[in-house]
Amino acid sequence: MNANREPICGDPAALVGYLYGECSPDEQAALSAHLATCEQCRTDIDALQETREVLAAWAVPSGVPGVRVAVEPPHTFPSRGWNWSAVPVWAQAAAAVFIFACGAAGAAVMNLDVRYDAAGLTVRTGWGARPAAAPALDAAVDARIRAVVHAAAQQASAEASRPVRSTAADAVAGGSTPTATGAQPAAAEDVLRRVEQMLAASETRQQRELALRVSQVLRDVDSQHRSDMARIERTVSPVAGLTAEEIQEQRQMLNYLMRVSQTK
Amino acid sequence: MGGDSESFNQLVLRWERPIYALAYRTLGREEEARDVCQETFLRAYRALPGFKGEAKFSSWIYRIALNLCRDWMRKKRRTPVMQAPEGIDLADLADRAAERGPVESIETLVARRQLSQRVAVAMRTLPEEQRTAIVLKEYHGLTFQEIAEMQGCPLSTVKTRLYQGLSVLRKQLVERPRVVPMAAGRVRP
Numbered sequence: 001m002n003a004n005r006e007p008i009c010g011d012p013a014a015l016v017g018y019l020y021g022e023c024s025p026d027e028q029a030a031l032s033a034h035l036a037t038c039e040q041c042r043t044d045i046d047a048l049q050e051t052r053e054v055l056a057a058w059a060v061p062s063g064v065p066g067v068r069v070a071v072e073p074p075h076t077f078p079s080r081g082w083n084w085s086a087v088p089v090w091a092q093a094a095a096a097v098f099i100f101a102c103g104a105a106g107a108a109v110m111n112l113d114v115r116y117d118a119a120g121l122t123v124r125t126g127w128g129a130r131p132a133a134a135p136a137l138d139a140a141v142d143a144r145i146r147a148v149v150h151a152a153a154q155q156a157s158a159e160a161s162r163p164v165r166s167t168a169a170d171a172v173a174g175g176s177t178p179t180a181t182g183a184q185p186a187a188a189e190d191v192l193r194r195v196e197q198m199l200a201a202s203e204t205r206q207q208r209e210l211a212l213r214v215s216q217v218l219r220d221v222d223s224q225h226r227s228d229m230a231r232i233e234r235t236v237s238p239v240a241g242l243t244a245e246e247i248q249e250q251r252q253m254l255n256y257l258m259r260v261s262q263t264k
Numbered sequence: 265m266g267g268d269s270e271s272f273n274q275l276v277l278r279w280e281r282p283i284y285a286l287a288y289r290t291l292g293r294e295e296e297a298r299d300v301c302q303e304t305f306l307r308a309y310r311a312l313p314g315f316k317g318e319a320k321f322s323s324w325i326y327r328i329a330l331n332l333c334r335d336w337m338r339k340k341r342r343t344p345v346m347q348a349p350e351g352i353d354l355a356d357l358a359d360r361a362a363e364r365g366p367v368e369s370i371e372t373l374v375a376r377r378q379l380s381q382r383v384a385v386a387m388r389t390l391p392e393e394q395r396t397a398i399v400l401k402e403y404h405g406l407t408f409q410e411i412a413e414m415q416g417c418p419l420s421t422v423k424t425r426l427y428q429g430l431s432v433l434r435k436q437l438v439e440r441p442r443v444v445p446m447a448a449g450r451v452r453p
Contacts, residue, residue, distance in 0.1 A: 050434075058403075
């Protein structure tokens with residue numbers, strides 16, 4: 001090296017920049033001038049260049065992994081019902097009229113009675129005259145339900161110290177003896193509320209478990225699918241990669257993509 | 265582009281070989297390189313909607329691949345192992361020579377393969393940062409700036425890593441050890 005060393009003499013950054021041609025024109029000119037006089041740096045650059053030429057011999061195994069991304073359409077299960085799309089429109093209209101006519105005739109014959117009042121939607125059928133004692137029947141059913149609730153309330157108040165689970169069970173069991181009268185509506189409502197809460201909690205828990213199971217199954221299926229695809233591609237790609245025509249096609253496609261990507 | 269598997273497959277076709285080469289030269293194992301390549305494109309496909317085009321696609325996907333290679337090396341706690349064939353299959357080489365035509369002889373192919381193995385073994389001795397910098401520069405043509413961004417270090421550090429790595433390789437690949445002939449009748453201690 002020179003006795004009066006220039007700043008760039010032996011500077012790795014300057015030498016590497018010059019080696020790869022990634023330096024400013026000024027730096028390039030300065031280093032070129034320096035190399036003309038400094039034998040050490042010239043030897044260094046030549047050896048590094050030779051090393052780069054040797055590095056070019058490092059080959060990668062032939063063949064490509066053959067990666068392909070495939071988005072599967074959502075699974076559609078074949079419908080087992082009638083394929084209405086295959087039936088002409090006029091035939092569909094005729095069928096609809098026929099079904100409506102049959103329904104109307106049947107309703108006329110069966111004394112179909114459809115009512116919507118304060119008690120809600122009521123549909124009754126039957127041969128002959130309409131039942132005249134319907135309001136009395138409703139009242140009897142209502143009284144029975146009230147008796148069941150009152151009995152449950154009595155059971156609940158008697159065993160207030162027991163856990164909620166057993167109280168509810170007893171309340172349900174006590175419903176078979178509708179003997180209580182004049183009970184405590186507040187306690188009955190409390191029991192009903194507890195039962196409803198338990199049912200709601202149970203339903204939520206079941207839905208959560210179901211969602212968990214479904215997600216686990218989906219995850220398992222996904223991982224299995226990926227591993228299968230990987231295995232198939234590993235098996236196929238070496239064979240596919242050796243075909244000369246395919247290599248040629250890939251080169252052409254590569255060149256095309258190179259041109260396209262360079263235009264971006 | 266996000267979600268369009270056909271468009272993405274065009275990108276895969278363009279980039280799978282470079283990504284595979286990068287993974288192979290970083291990990292030194294064919295099987296793992298294939299896995300990393302596959303995982304790279306899978307991650308890229310999933311992350312494609314978030315790719316804003318601020319960086320070059322090549323830098324983006326190289327970064328994904330390099331991170332996966334790094335994860336693999338850390339997980340396995342292994343240094344890259346360059347696979348060296350047990351022996352050279354002359355029949356295979358003869359077939360390849362026949363494919364290439366009369367220009368390249370079997371001897372040339374053998375020499376080429378041996379040199380390739382020597383480079384692979386020499387690269388194995390480098391620290392990970394130097395090896396990655398050389399791989400990205402020599403075989404993938406990235407700029408100093410791109411390598412610096414990918415490695416998360418200053419530009420000058422990249423140049424230093426390249427210089428140091430090349431200097432080590434130079435000693436192993438270019439400067440051959442001098443053979444000093446022993447003097448007749450002289451017994452070495």
